[in-house]
Amino acid sequence: MSREISEDFKNLISFFNNYSISKIVADVDYVTVISKVHKRYFVYLTVVGEITLLSKDTSLFPNIGESQNDYLKESASDIGNAIFSLINGSYKSANLMLRSSIETFLKGFNLDVYSDITTEKSLYKIFDTVKTLQFYQNEPQKQLFNLIHQKYIDLCAETHTASALNMAHITSMNYFPRFDKAKAVVISDTITQLINWYSSLIVLKYNQHFHKMHFKNKTNISSILSGNIKRIIQGIDQ
16 A cells, blocks of 8 residues: 555656646636736735735824734735636635635724624624624625625535535546636636725725825726726715
């Protein structure tokens, strides 16, 4: 048995040495999917980076604490890990990371008004408490929260393997890299939606910070916001 394990390990190392995604990168559909998530991820990294920088300016309201920044940065990291999984065709792990991104985003975004959110173990209680916060009693914040909550429920179904449809059935490392257009598009759409919703909530809550951002960054961020959100943050039609 030990000889078989040793031989298999050699094969594994050989697989790593020769690992390449060059064949799937040649697929136009694959490039389209990755291009779409790249744009959104670039914008979200910009949002989080600007918020982190501007949090040092305590004249801007509401103030943003260091712990909030840490969780917001981790939400971006979670999405980055999801994109890496998407790139290689590990779709179930991508969903796991996207679910994690929702958890870390909610903690970072709401920590200033919900001090127990980082120690509360029940996600059910977190969602129930967050929806009662004053910020979410008005539109479009209320709808954005509900969309995030529903997406979290959907991702739980995926990651908890609710049915055979959610199972990956991976039995060998040489399954990767893989590109399944239908599954990749679903992941891409989820990433796009989450980043749009996160970014919208951030600019709504931290409107003063948004208007202090570099004009190029504001332009890039605005490019993914809905017309309604853009009107609100500009003080139009209120």
